[in-house]
Amino acid sequence: MSEFNNEYRIAQLLAQKMTGELSSEEEAELHEREKNSLSAIELDNRIQDPENKRQRDKFMNQLNTDSSWKKVERHILERKRKSRHLTWWSSAAAVAIIITFTYILIPESQPVETPPLPVAEAKTGSSKAILITPEGKQFSLFQQDSSQTLELGNGLIAINKGNVVEYMEFSTLPSHPKNKNNIIQVPKGGEYELILPDGTHVWINSDSELSFPLQFDSTKREVSLSGEAYFAVTKDPQRPFTVKLSEGVEVKVLGTQFNVQAYPDEKTIETTLCEGSVNVSDGTKETTLTPSLQAVYSKTDKNITTRKVDIRLYTSWKKGLFVFENKPLEEIMTTLSRWYNINVFYANQAVKTYHFTGDLERYGDFRKALGMIEKATSIRFVINGNNIMVEEIPTK
Template sequence: MSELAKEYKIAQFLAKKMTGELSPEEEQELVKLKKESGSAIVDEQILNPANKRERDELISQFDTNSSLQKVVKRIHPKKQPPRNLVWWGSAAAAVIIIVFTTLILQEPILVVDESLPMAEVQAGSPKAILITPEGKQFNLSGQDSSKTLQLGNGFTAINKGNIVEYTGNSDSLSFQGTQKHVIQIPKGGEYELILPDGTHVWINSDSELSFPTQFDSTRREVFLTGEAYFSVTKDKEKPFIVKVNEDIEIKVLGTQFNVQAYQDENTIETTLCEGSVNVSDGKQKVTLTPSLQAVYSKSTKNLITRKVDTRLYSSWKDGLFVFENKPLEEIMTTLSRWYNIHVFYANQAVKTYHFTGDLERYGDFRKTLGMIEKATSIRFVINGNNIMVEEVSN
């Protein structure tokens, strides 16, 4: 029996053990397999893409729907297991059932409750890494916090622990061509940046902004992945340009706007709060006025505009999540970046539940999930930083 087959056999036995269906003979075989394997479940053997063919052959013998239904029923014996529990593909099902079973055996699963300690899930905080063109890295929230940074090539920045400000007369600095500084914000982080021209940028979790060591004489150009809010210093002679991947260019003279452009999302959204901006994909171009949003679809390549409440797209920088009739899947994606959590869904239906409300960005995670629970027919099952979302049966 291959190592991968052993891993799957172990997982299958564990699932049966959770539901009280493991025979004495299987119990003995489980002990033997675990001793022979000598490795944790859900290790590189299972997750390695090179094992896909063998994984698919093995999963054809593994009743994931039945096993996972029984595991959930064991966790909540007084409740009926959620309908349509398994909706993923066969290979993914194997990994999910094994991960889920392993989490259950490692530590107890907690249902969200005001009385339960949740110290392991913390709200995000100022975190960032600044990288110079030469590759030198500064941990802005660690050993390099609250100090003056000598960045090389005449650049100096003052870091205050939540905001880093470039100082000095940029016109006197030697031009470095296409070389750029990069500020990276991890999941569970945020940071503010003041560029040499005075432009203020709020950078959200799981984002990256790169900018030249000196703006040239005709334009101020930066590159964004993720989400950021810009308050651009006016300069009629030097338009400010935000580039997003190879798709979108946002051109302004001086204004305030939010850009959401995460790589794992299908749309790029530019929301104007003040002033005027031009948004273009090279073929299509739209001009925004306040309260208009440009939405670019990566799949259809269409660029449209729509009127929005800008508060829904900019309040994150002021400490609030503001949702208006948002699908639960989108809400949990937003929360996962900020709280650095992993979200799993018991069935497809819960993703489409909608929620409207304001949630404190720095608030207690229990209360955040509790508010969503009260407004929808769902329950959050928590194990460390792993969140299972399930439907509450009537």
């Protein structure tokens, strides 16, 4: 078993060497271990020797593959945070070496019947979400042909109407404190419409979460958003409607239509007004928007600025379109990754700055969408299941 541990350690050190993370001490260790390691033939003979089966199986059982994968994932994320020059293949090399070595430890004389791993494909998003009650009860929401009544408990009900869920308003909620919230979580590759108890419509985009009370009180209506949503707020002068976002940013209205993009991994929070007026504040500064104005809060500068925009660029997702105008490829691929639930890798940093202008059908074929971008730019996409490598086409 010690021989197996030695070879496994060599694989780990080689992976570190390929990713440029091998210290001088570890390089010396690698050199020493390689001198004393078994040859490929010797290792194969030792593995196939029935006398070593018990030791081999014991060693294999000690390998915690789940833990190894989690470490690799943490490693990749940490490298991404620390360096802008990490390439996809260098991170994957560590995984490939470990998997390859683990695989050769399974003897050919006793083949293991393992079903082929399913290859995920990039698929168009659909109406789906998870509804979570204050008590932790969960309901899966998805598009369906007939209405479904959701018994939320304590007399509360909601109606799931295919791709929209509607809450019923009650005059009193004796068994529910008003500060208790329900949560709708929309995963990547999903979207869902919500009708709040006051009649307000909310279209929730992919990879987003909305928290809202079981019943609005008599003086205010407050919800919390992480991600992106389009609001069509029912007018009620006696009860202002407030959307609470990260960084202390709030959007306050009486009745209007607007779009909010507030993803945790984005550098800005954008509020785009379609009609009516809204106030956007961060606790220290407040600005009032009129139609076609957008408020941009910078998480870096901690400041709010306004600009006039084409609202179609920020709201067409609700109508089944992606509309991009001179957008960097990195931003475009981030948007597409949320809807198609794909993983995007870049062969080099330069391709991220390529710009694209055009309309893509939100429910169209994914490969067709990528093909349109390829025709307009000097890049190509290498598709492997739901993993996409973006490469620059070399000039001749």
